[in-house]
Amino acid sequence: MLIGTWNVNSVRAREARLLAWLERNQPDVLCLQELKGLEEAFPTEAVNALGYHAAVFGQRTYNGVAILSKTPLKNVTMGMRDGVDDPQARVITADTAGIKVVCVYVPNGSDVESDKYTYKIQWLNRLIRWLPTVASPEDSLVMCGDFNIIPFDRDAWSADVFRGTGLLNDEVRRLLSEILDFGLEDVFVKLNPEGTQYTWWDYRALGFQTNSGLRIDLILASKSVAARCTETWVDREERKGQKPSDHAPVLVRLH
DNA sequence: ATGGCATTGCAACAATGA
Numbered sequence: 001m002l003i004g005t006w007n008v009n010s011v012r013a014r015e016a017r018l019l020a021w022l023e024r025n026q027p028d029v030l031c032l033q034e035l036k037g038l039e040e041a042f043p044t045e046a047v048n049a050l051g052y053h054a055a056v057f058g059q060r061t062y063n064g065v066a067i068l069s070k071t072p073l074k075n076v077t078m079g080m081r082d083g084v085d086d087p088q089a090r091v092i093t094a095d096t097a098g099i100k101v102v103c104v105y106v107p108n109g110s111d112v113e114s115d116k117y118t119y120k121i122q123w124l125n126r127l128i129r130w131l132p133t134v135a136s137p138e139d140s141l142v143m144c145g146d147f148n149i150i151p152f153d154r155d156a157w158s159a160d161v162f163r164g165t166g167l168l169n170d171e172v173r174r175l176l177s178e179i180l181d182f183g184l185e186d187v188f189v190k191l192n193p194e195g196t197q198y199t200w201w202d203y204r205a206l207g208f209q210t211n212s213g214l215r216i217d218l219i220l221a222s223k224s225v226a227a228r229c230t231e232t233w234v235d236r237e238e239r240k241g242q243k244p245s246d247h248a249p250v251l252v253r254l255h
Numbered sequence: 256a257t258g259g260c261a262t263t264g265c266a267a268c269a270a271t272g273a
Contacts, residue, residue, distance in 0.1 A: 009272085010262055034272085036263065061263050062271070108273060116271090148273070167273060202273070204259035214273070246261075246273085 001097065001228075001254040002027040005144040005217055006238075007105070007200070007247035010036040011064070014245055015043050021238060022050050027251065028070050029096060031103035033146045035064030035089075042066065053096075059089035065103045065145070069096040080130040090123070093134060099225065100135050104145035109166025117166045120148070124175040128182075137183025141222035146200075146247065148216055149176045151186065154196045155215035167216070184220035187229045187252050197234040200247045207246075208239055217250045228254040 004027040008014040011032065022030070030052075035042065038058040047054050047068055056066040057078035067073060073094040080091060090105045104127070109120035135141050150168040153159035162168040180186065188197070198213025207213065221229065232252040239248045 013262065034262095108271080110271090110273085162273080165273085200273070202259085203261055206259090216273080243261090 002251060003029045003099075003142060003144070003219065003254065004249050004251045005031040005033070005103070005146075005219060006249040007033040007146040007217060007245060009034050009245040009247065011043070011066075012037055012041055013243065015046070017238070017243070017245075019043065019046055019050065021249065022047065022052065022068070025235070025249075025251075027068075029099070029101060029142075030068040031101065031144050032066040032068065033064075033103070033105035035059070035066060036061060037064060055092060055094050057089045057092040059087075063089045063105055065089060065092045065105050067092055067094045067096070067101055067103050069094070069101075071097045077134065080126055082126055082130050084126060086123075091127070099140045099142055102131075102135065102141070102143040104143060104147070106146060106148045108148050109172070111165055112169060114166075120166055121171065121175070124172070124179075128175065128178050131179070131182055137222050138224075139222055140225050141184070142219065142225055143179070143184060144217075144219040144250075146216060147176065147218050149173065150214055150216060151176060151189070151218070152196070155198075157198070157212040157214070162214075167214070180220065183222055185223070185226040187219045187221050187226060187232050188215070188250070190226055191229060191232050197236075199234050199250050201239060203246050217247055219250060219252050221252070225254065230255050
């Protein structure tokens with residue numbers, strides 16, 4: 001069984017690449033972020049034709065998340081529905097393939113002085129309070145997506161460039177730890193305790209060509225799922241060629 | 256120290272990303 005996550009940076013701009021990638025890789029479940037479009041702009045019929053069910057939480061211009069699966073998606077929830085009026089489409093969940101899947105697009109946060117950073121911290125605190133209301137650590141649970149947090153210094157080509165920003169500071173790392181403390185494991189870290197593989201490279205300044213990247217797209221799994229993980233990798237090839245997303249897909253194989 | 260590129264909505268350039 002293959003589970004993936006991919007920030008596509010506009011599903012409209014990436015439609016041809018997404019469909020070709022699905023056909024080649026045949027993941028059982030794929031979480032998508034940064035759709036940058038409403039549900040009606042999502043290529044539902046085309047992914048159906050490839051054998052995928054789709055649950056889409058869209059938003060015009062920004063954000064937007066989706067879950068694709070070869071098996072039906074049950075109990076789909078969109079947003080945290082925690083009483084907070086939040087117009088940003090950043091979380092969708094579904095039960096599929098025997099797993100509860102949580103797909104997240106964590107706010108970027110910009111710099112720590114900004115209103116965007118305040119929103120990021122509030123959003124992560126909401127997520128931490130919300131998670132136990134929709135899932136249990138005893139579940140077969142996977143939370144994956146673009147976390148916009150650099151977990152370890154080795155996960156940045158230059159940690160000093162990002163230290164103190166919304167992507168790398170003690171506060172966001174503590175919040176990531178709180179998510180993990182729910183009973184989740186970063187499967188990349190589990191299988192590569194000392195290493196890293198970047199998942200994002202800046203479009204500018206030859207970011208990919210010079211491998212100036214970050215590992216910010218994560219697959220977190222509960223104990224029962226983590227025990228089934230045999231390999232995980234980043235599909236760097238998908239960052240190459242014409243009109244790539246600035247993020248590459250991240251995959252995990254379960255037995 | 257900054258911008259560099261890409262995308263969207265809108266029809267020039269601002270907002271956003273990381």
